[in-house]
Amino acid sequence: MSFATTERRGTRRLKALLPPLGVAAAAGLAFAVVGAVDPNEPGHYPTCPFLMITGLYCPGCGTLRTMHALAHLDPVAALGLNxxxxxMIPFLLFWWGRWVLRSWQGRPRRTTLAHPAWLWVFIGVVMVYWVVRNLPFGAFLAP
Structure with a gap:
């Protein structure tokens, strides 16, 4: 194998890594902003529209404060907020790592993220979480 072929392969690998690295950079920037700008202080972020209209918590309520707590190395507070x-963080890291590995290996992207059964399970978990966190016995799930 010649040097030119090796160099082209390396260039292709780096180009293939640009999308997952771009997503990581955007996520890191968002995490840094939420870590620096406290969502617990009013006026910094908009109120959840679902909470504002219904008075009920959506599955995402408390996520900004969770990320802020993680940025300040307080996992106990993060756990109490959402x-x-x-x-979900370990699952997201797993899928992102898988994306990086497949991109580095030059393997084609899959058209499905996961088996449809797993996606239905995830949707079911989110729906149950949404309902339970708004019931009296699930108040410990509220932010």
């Missing part, structure tokens, strides 16, 4: 968002 445990579902905190539980």
């Amino acid at each position: 445990p579902l968002a905190l539980a």
Whole structure:
């Protein structure tokens, strides 16, 4: 294999890594902004529209404050604000790492993220979480 072929392969690998690295950079920037600008202080971020209209918590309520707590190395507070968002972080990191690996190896992107059954399970978990966190016995799930 010649140097030119190796160089082209390396260039292709780096170009293939640009999308996942761009997503990581955007996520890192968003995490830094939420870590620096406290969502607990009124006026910094808009109120959740679902909460404002219904008075009920959506599955995402408390996620900004969860990320702020994580940025300040307080996982206990993060767990109390939105445990579902905190539980999703390892899964997101797994899928992102898988994307990086497939891109580096030059393997084609899959057209499906996961088996449809797993997506239905995820939707079911989110729906149950949404309902339970708004019931009296699920108040511990409220932010």
